[in-house]
Ligand SMILES: Cc1ncc(C[n+]2csc(CCOP(=O)(O)OP(=O)(O)O)c2C)c(N)n1
């Protein structure tokens with residue numbers, strides 16, 4: 001899918017390091033966020049500083065005295081991950097350090113809501129930081145509340161579905177486009193359901209100097225009401241039914257990486273998750289319509305070349 | 307050696323103190339009356355007077371977050387703010403002290419909205435007394451410059467590792483000009499060596515920092531943080547003495563006692579108001595009245611020992627607060643009072659609230675405060691909290 005520039009050494013299932021950088025943490029079984037962090041760090045390697053705002057990955061990884069990161073890692077304030085990472089990159093550079101990368105692993109809430117301002121500043125300054133947003137579509141760490149990336153219809157603890165409300169009333173923010181609008185050097189969307197594509201994108205960002213961004217779809221069995229063994233599958237299905245798309249923004253151009261001729265069933269994808277169980281056919285139709293409008297716009301404006 | 311003295315504002319003095327301290331990273335966001343400091347620093351970076359990364363952050367929360375990030379890998383960092391900006395940083399302030407990042411920050415003391423006011427009082431920093439930062443308040447531009455240099459030495463000390471805030475009164479100090487001696491870089495380098503700390507992330511010795519704790523160990527972390535703050539008292543005094551020996555300016559550590567030795571009535575001051583109170587006290591002394599001034603320099607750690615000792619010698623004490631903890635009294639007064647009670651001091655006490663939102667405190671008002679204190683001695687007047695120069699009728 002992703003075009004790999006020739007001079008970047010490819011990382012694949014065959015040659016990816018056996019070394020673990022995120023290990024012994026307390027995430028739930030089947031946690032998609034932890035898969036994203038684990039894979040990304042394998043690509044980025046040991047000369048990496050990681051910064052994580054409050055959120056599930058911070059909560060499960062740094063419980064004193066049991067630290068789960070093999071590389072230098074730090075928890076930041078909830079709104080301040082991008083600026084703290086910028087400071088790390090600036091400080092390390094000022095001290096003369098070379099050949100290192102700084103990465104953020106932030107949730108959807110920490111990115112699209114409370115951390116958006118700091119992220120915007122980081123991109124504006126073009127600081128040498130890779131920002132990875134693992135999107136589990138709610139504030140999971142605090143008990144499954146609605147975030148700006150919670151999709152229409154989702155039942156959360158602050159958007160209960162009942163006689164008067166369908167669950168979440170709003171659609172996901174167009175985070176990828178918001179980031180791209182900064183004219184960032186490199187941004188991409190990904191899903192842990194397509195791990196090689198995600199790895200390629202992390203690898204590309206690793207070798208891009210300056211601010212880069214990856215929005216990776218990462219399932220959460222606890223918050224989604226899905227079996228723990230289907231986390232990869234469901235994250236793949238989200239892409240295959242068109243609710244999540246794989247794309248890149250580079251050289252000021254958008255590119256769709258995967259452009260299915262036919263989408264798999266949205267209804268199948270939704271009804272197997274506890275968070276969407278209550279949705280009526282009318283609500284599901286709304287989701288499909290929203291998907292189709294978005295894809296029509298993407299196909300019209302973005303490149304679909306391989 | 308010929309002294310290099312130049313005519314500059316308090317903000318500019320801070321910029322020079324920062325330049326001489328050679329931070330690796332500056333992250334700051336503009337706010338009146340701090341702006342001149344960050345403008346001068348930007349110029350110094352541009353023209354090569356400083357070898358430093360100036361980060362144009364998009365908010366104060368990010369300014370301090372970026373400073374923490376840089377500090378977490380062992381870089382020396384500086385930030386500056388005031389008022390609304392300081393409060394916007396509040397979350398990061400506790401984070402910085404808990405993480406033991408020895409960041410130095412200049413705060414231009416300014417009132418806090420509402421109502422909006424760009425002018426000075428000390429409600430901003432005093433409301434963050436519990437955020438775990440060392441807080442020093444200066445009286446003039448020279449002290450501002452000198453304290454920035456001292457602040458790095460104190461904050462970065464292995465026994466301290468605590469961030470430090472250098473406060474100077476908005477406009478009164480930030481925007482007025484004085485002759486300020488600019489120390490030689492070589493001498494500053496000798497006084498303030500490179501920052502070395504084991505409390506950092508590095509590729510030689512990777513670390514996970516800023517972790518979470520459990521009820522079982524949190525108290526111990528906070529105990530250590532408190533201990534570091536208490537231990538800093540000794541470092542503050544030593545640093546000030548060393549500074550005095552090398553640069554010829556000694557500020558007397560935690561407090562400066564002015565004509566206190568045989569005083570009956572003492573007024574406690576914080577920041578630039580000290581200058582005016584000194585003048586009034588001298589005038590009253592000339593008339594034979596036994597008055598003195600206690601200039602508090604550090605609000606955290608607090609000069610408890612000095613106040614307890616003083617309380618044994620005097621008969622009345624007044625505290626000027628350019629702040630009010632609504633529903634109670636001035637914050638400086640609360641702190642002074644706590645020390646007095648520990649000393650079982652039986653002195654006449656009074657809290658003077660004023661100078662809010664930039665209102666001038668006049669010599670006549672200060673003279674009246676001294677008179678109130680002298681009259682209170684051996685009287686049965688209760689300790690009161692008085693808003694002085696109040697322009698509305700009250701029933702008090
Ligand atoms: C300033 C602030 N507000 C609120 C919180 C509480 N809080 C901590 S984590 C979190 C939710 C995180 O959600 P997200 O970023 O999506 O990450 P996830 O937990 O889903 O991995 C919230 C609301 C906080 N720590 N700080």
Ligand code: SF4
Nearest residue numbers: 027028031056220222
């Ligand atoms: S709640 Fe969800 S995101 Fe959080 S650790 Fe569990 S599975 Fe992962």
Ligand SMILES: [Mg+2]
Nearest residue numbers: 107108138140
């Ligand atoms: Mg989330």
